[in-house]
Amino acid sequence: MTIDRAAVASLVARPALQRLLAVLDGGGETTWIVGGAVRDVLIGRPVSDVDCATTATPEETMRRAAEAGFRVVPTGIDHGTVTVIVEGTPFEVTSLREDVETDGRRAKVAFGRDFAADARRRDFTMNALYADRTGQVHDFVGGLADLAARHVRFIGDPGQRIAEDYLRILRFFRFHAAYGSGDIDAAGFTAAVRARAGLDLLSHERLRTEIAKLLGAARALETCRIMIDAGLLQRTFAGVTHDMRLARLIAWEAACGRRPDPVLRLAALGTDIPEDAARLRDRLRLSNVETRRIHAFAALVERLNGSAGPWSLRDLRALALSFAPEIVAAAFAAAAPLADIDARGRDFLAAVARGEAIAPVFPLSGEEVVAAGVPKGPRVGAVLAAARERWLDEDCPADAAALKRILQQAVAAGRAG
Incomplete structure (x- = not known):
């Protein structure tokens, strides 16, 4: 792909990052920007977090940062990662490393000085791009070509990459949903399906993070359908999946200009009855607020499934007294044909979607x-x-x-x- 050197240069030129690199890059050590920041700036996406890779050991990184007056937090020092805070901006700095031993959930690592070896141990080619202080991009595994093609591809053998960390199964689909174009990578998909039992070994918190990011991605629906066909989402949720409800909810969000709501998308995709909210809570370690929203959505869908309509404005207002208006609108969008809602009711739901309708508040006590x-x-x-x-x-x-x-x-x- 054609590298937008101006964009990379603007990333490198950030004052706090320049101060960090001035301290860590030199004196016999090399420190480069790595991963998502390089990937995103190359395709014109906004960059928030910036990670760095360095030949320095964690102890040397901390020593240099402390001497420069930066705050240092040993966030993942066992794996070579420390967080350096410069002018209020945190940067994760990780020593170059190679996996010595893995069990699919955690790894023992050895530190090194070879950027190419560091690249080969990462997950996807587009995540193994580096940029140095001059703005030059370094690509050891074909990440630039895959990024240009929007092709999410494992580095090396997909089965081996997944066996090192089973969370990469979900990350593979999440990155396809967020960055992919065209068909999913066949080798990666086959390896993910073969290793699906590894999903059972993952912590609930890690599952939740990946599912939330997947459901908020641009190609969430298409990717979820691929995972459903392979039995992967059912295994992750330990229960039902409803892609048509998700499709209708996403279409409603798009028509109303609403931002993706991963919690409501999860409710549309993964519930049949209100009790399913408790299953998803336990499986994905949802918060109480998230669980209540999902429970309310499922309760409304269950009520809709038991009614032939038509639903009037009065009916919708009555529901809005008990449930948040956005929950009412989302549930109707996912589960009720428009023909079952009268004209004033449709106007009310449209106003809710635009943020213009306020839930009626019964004024008597x-x-x-x-x-x-x-x-x-x-x-x-x-x-x-x-x-x-x-x-x-x-x-x-x-x-x-x-x-x-x-x-x-x-x-x-x-x-x-």
Whole structure:
């Protein structure tokens, strides 16, 4: 590919990075930028984190950084990685290394001074690109050609790369979804399927990170379908997958100009019933907030599956009282045909998608019911529920006179009952 040297030069010229390289690159040691920063700047993507590879040992890196007044954190020193913070910007600096022993989850490494050997131990060719202080790009494994072709390819033997770390199965598909164009690499796909049992050895946290990144990628749907056909997503989720719901949700996001929401995409893809949220929580170590969103989405989808419609604006407002409006809109987008929603309801969902619709807030309270003469106890809740239904029937009025009348009618009906 044609290297955009100006872009690489602009990356290298970042002041904090220049200060770091001035300290680490020289005096018998060589330090280059490596990996994602080089890959992304070459294809015009924004670069946030910058990692470096160095011939220096971790101890030498820390010594030089400390003498320069930089803050140093030994974040992964057993594997040769320290984080150096320059002008508030963190840089991961890793000593050149080779894997001595691996078990598919962790590796013992030996430090070295050979950049080509360091490149050969990395995962994908496009991730093994280096840039030196002058902006020159160094490619030892054909990464430039693969990056130009948007072809995600393992370095060397795919089976061996995967056996070194089974997380590379998910990373392979995630990178294909984020960077790939055209067909998935056949050799990598075959090796990933053969090694699928290794997914069971991975920590839940590592699974969660890769799945979230995969679901937020540009080609998430296509890649998920490849994984479903191979049985890999079912194994990762330990349960069901629904690619059509995911397809409808992604189409809705695109039509509304919404950013990808990996949590809602996970809900659309990996749930049948609300109880599936607990399975995904345990399998992927989801947070309580994420689990509640997935549970709400699945509960709504289950309700939709049990109803033939049509759904009115009133129905949608009633649901929005219990669930966040975006959850309601996403669930309907994934599981309900538009023909089952009336015109005002479709307008409401569209407004939610644009961030313009606010969930209706029922303005009456139990205290007001008691003040209207209803004794404290179960009847208060019953009257309040009846008042809410009347309020919804009347298009959610907010004026005091209407609310007073609705409350009085609900109290009177409760006495009559």
